[in-house]
Amino acid sequence: MVTQTDPVEGGPPLGPQLLEAFRRYLREHNLPVTAQREQVAGVILGARGHFSVEDIERKLRERGTHVGKATVYRTLDLLAQSGMITARDFGEGFRRYERVPGQPHHEHLICLRCGKVIEFANERLERMKALIAEEYGFRHHHHRLEIFGTCPECQLRDGVAPPSPPQPGQRS
């Protein structure tokens, strides 16, 4: 799992800013700003990456905090409702959550070996999808494209071993 922590891109770190936006969201909706909500939001808004609930619990533990699993889920729901994070399902048998990216839309390259997730966007793809939906009379709502394969690092590590065959959700 690639956990890209806030790279300083020249400006102030993004995390705290987003956290403040979440506080604002809560106040505006007359929802209490609790320590737990701040902790969970702090973890997921403070780093780029696609985190499972387990990932998030680990990060909380590393920060020396404990938040009940139910509260983690409930806060993630809130964050999703607020539009600040998105839930993803890569067919792994659990969900991952991702801070809403700066770029409007992107797709995912997923390494079958190490689970690393790389994002990319492609304008031509974007246009083609709208066209395809139209062709079938669909009102396009959203879409997702996932490319599964082996990342460069794992290719090196493994030599020439072929990737194993995929079947969604088969619990290992």
Add this chain to the structure above:
Amino acid sequence: MVTQTDPVEGGPPLGPQLLEAFRRYLREHNLPVTAQREQVAGVILGARGHFSVEDIERKLRERGTHVGKATVYRTLDLLAQSGMITARDFGEGFRRYERVPGQPHHEHLICLRCGKVIEFANERLERMKALIAEEYGFRHHHHRLEIFGTCPECQLRDGVAPPSPPQPGQRS
């Protein structure tokens, strides 16, 4: 859910042929050809569509057969191993199984209202995905593209109601 039953395309129906191929597969692998395996295979190989285990159990019931849930799952695994069906995960919280299509690869258009699934293939998309994987040094294994939206029928039925926002796996 669109359950396209074998359309007669000029030749003999495909289902029985595939069922026979599955029997052959079992014999070749020294696996017993049981009544249950034939029933389950008959159901999924006899129709086009993307079926949940629940769908399959319903179809079995309609045929007046009962097969234990565990056996259904086990037979679906066998069918997947034999390469005759594919498992899909559309992020609905359960898997769907589909008879391996005539065409080598296709994508899915999914109606958020009625769950209908429409298949399409697009050669240009295909090529772009290979290129994108390459660009990131990935060895491409497989991919999936899903477009979610509202199908023409549901658009008519609903008037101009906007589709509801998506979050994967949220159990309804």
Add this chain to the structure above:
DNA sequence: TTTCCTGCAAATCGTTTGCATTAAA
């Protein structure tokens, strides 16, 4: 104070597994 959270444990849901029984080869 009133209202809404939180944590825990129990419940759910799709899927898998253990095991005694039964059927295919």
Add this chain to the structure above:
DNA sequence: TTTAATGCAAACGATTTGCAGGAAA
């Protein structure tokens, strides 16, 4: 006969929910 499959029920893992006790506003 031998070997493997079946069905049931229990186990599982991710997620949700009920509820008593505890914080925000």
